Amino acid sequence: MNLLKKRVLRLPLRTWGVIPLLAWACMNLFFSTGLGTQIISNKIEQKTGLPCQLESVTWSPWMGVTVSKVQFFVPSKLGQKNPFFKVREIRIDVSWFSLLKGKRRWDRLEFNQLDVDVAIETVSEIVAISTENSSKSGLLEQPADQEERPHLDPESQPEHQKTEELPLVQSDVPAEEDGSNVRPIPVENFEGEIIFSDAKLRIFSERVPDLSLTLDQIQGQIPLWGSTREGEISCGEIRIAEGISEVGLTIPVVWGDRSLAVMEHSLKVFGLNFELSAAVKLAAGFPVGLQVSLPDQQVDLSSVFREQKSPLSVSNLSSKNRLRGYLLFPSTFSGSSFTRFGKMVINDPRDEGKVRFNRGTASFVATFAGVVAKDVRAIGDEDAILMNGFATAAGEASATLRVVSSPERAQSHAKRVRMASRNLLMDFQPLITPDRAFRDIRIEARNGALMMDLGEDRSWVPFFDTAEEVLGRQNADLPNLP
Numbered sequence: 001m002n003l004l005k006k007r008v009l010r011l012p013l014r015t016w017g018v019i020p021l022l023a024w025a026c027m028n029l030f031f032s033t034g035l036g037t038q039i040i041s042n043k044i045e046q047k048t049g050l051p052c053q054l055e056s057v058t059w060s061p062w063m064g065v066t067v068s069k070v071q072f073f074v075p076s077k078l079g080q081k082n083p084f085f086k087v088r089e090i091r092i093d094v095s096w097f098s099l100l101k102g103k104r105r106w107d108r109l110e111f112n113q114l115d116v117d118v119a120i121e122t123v124s125e126i127v128a129i130s131t132e133n134s135s136k137s138g139l140l141e142q143p144a145d146q147e148e149r150p151h152l153d154p155e156s157q158p159e160h161q162k163t164e165e166l167p168l169v170q171s172d173v174p175a176e177e178d179g180s181n182v183r184p185i186p187v188e189n190f191e192g193e194i195i196f197s198d199a200k201l202r203i204f205s206e207r208v209p210d211l212s213l214t215l216d217q218i219q220g221q222i223p224l225w226g227s228t229r230e231g232e233i234s235c236g237e238i239r240i241a242e243g244i245s246e247v248g249l250t251i252p253v254v255w256g257d258r259s260l261a262v263m264e265h266s267l268k269v270f271g272l273n274f275e276l277s278a279a280v281k282l283a284a285g286f287p288v289g290l291q292v293s294l295p296d297q298q299v300d301l302s303s304v305f306r307e308q309k310s311p312l313s314v315s316n317l318s319s320k321n322r323l324r325g326y327l328l329f330p331s332t333f334s335g336s337s338f339t340r341f342g343k344m345v346i347n348d349p350r351d352e353g354k355v356r357f358n359r360g361t362a363s364f365v366a367t368f369a370g371v372v373a374k375d376v377r378a379i380g381d382e383d384a385i386l387m388n389g390f391a392t393a394a395g396e397a398s399a400t401l402r403v404v405s406s407p408e409r410a411q412s413h414a415k416r417v418r419m420a421s422r423n424l425l426m427d428f429q430p431l432i433t434p435d436r437a438f439r440d441i442r443i444e445a446r447n448g449a450l451m452m453d454l455g456e457d458r459s460w461v462p463f464f465d466t467a468e469e470v471l472g473r474q475n476a477d478l479p480n481l482p
Contacts, residue, residue: 097190190225336364361377
């Protein structure tokens with residue numbers, strides 16, 4: 001053993017210089033093989049709970065870590081084989097300075113050609129499995145410091161009864177009455193950033209194929225750590241379904257006080273004015289808050305329908321929608337939505353008929369368990385619609401839709417439903433007052449499909465197919481209805 005040590009120590013300097021290069025080459029070669037990539041894929045799957053595949057992993061002191069062709073799949077129990085998350089290349093420029101201090105950070109994290117194509121139903125199933133696994137392992141616990149949670153109160157009070165709103169994400173520094181003992185959060189010297197280019201996001205529904213949202217040509221430069229800095233996220237095109245699109249959208253982001261935020265940014269999409277606020281904090285559980293508001297405005301959808309006449313006009317519309325929770329604890333997410341409108345007119349392009357509502361409101365509350373429609377109503381002189389119901393993440397759903405109309409309008413609605421299909425029947429009943437009739441429509445999830453009791457003798461018929469037949473895409477010439 002002593003002889004071996006002496007021989008090793010007597011190796012020339014050239015040999016000592018070649019050894020690290022050989023070790024580096026062997027390491028890169030190993031992690032470019034199926035065995036090496038499988039080891040890393042298994043580690044990623046243990047962390048995320050999602051099966052993962054990647055082509056190769058290489059590293060160099062000057063170029064950092066490069067991961068090629070990363071793909072994520074849904075859990076095998078869901079029986080889907082196509083990846084829903086793909087990245088052509090991920091580059092991580094590791095910060096050696098932070099590693100020496102015991103912090104795993106990067107100077108630059110770059111995603112090239114990120115592509116997410118996922119169904120709403122798949123997301124719900126993945127989250128349900130993730131929560132179930134976390135509950136079994138005892139990991140699903142809320143962070144101890146509740147002050148870190150972003151505050152987004154439900155919007156259920158009238159405008160004149162609102163209390164002062166709390167910020168999206170509160171500071172973790174307790175406020176003293178005189179402010180003399182408050183110590184500022186130390187600012188780090190280290191600065192990093194996240195960059196992504198040519199990204200695409202598509203969210204669709206398997207149950208309603210025509211319902212989809214696509215964000216294309218996404219680019220971004222997001223600052224992280226260090227002093228207050230600015231970045232931005234841009235999207236080249238936004239598409240709803242196939243025929244509705246909007247070009248050009250840029251959102252500025254600000255890093256400061258350990259939070260990445262978008263503060264009351266105004267933007268216009270599909271003819272509507274929005275105000276966006278969002279924040280995510282680098283704290284236990286990663287608390288996040290999102291608020292999307294529509295200030296009081298007149299709805300102009302001419303840019304959406306373009307050559308066609310808009311089927312909807314609204315004189316006054318306002319809305320406030322909020323979501324908050326911890327990214328690492330999905331069960332903590334909760335949200336609310338409150339919308340108010342005035343003077344809505346719905347035009348039927350088939351017979352030029354009109355349905356008018358003078359006012360209306362819609363109030364929803366969402367938690368990890370599902371969504372509750374607390375109160376949805378639209379009130380007019382001839383027609384009124386009232387609805388409440390719920391839908392759970394487990395696929396259960398139930399709602400009651402009450403249609404109240406004058407006798408003339410009730411006869412018109414019944415005639416339209418009958419003309420759409422001989423198997424449908426919308427029989428109205430007299431209300432307490434003789435000048436009004438009503439019909440309650442039950443909507444339920446049955447055997448994985450959404451159904452409604454609009455068939456003859458209150459029989460159950462498919463909801464979406466029936467709605468399409470009644471509201472209609474057919475071009476048949478119908479007589480004018482009152």
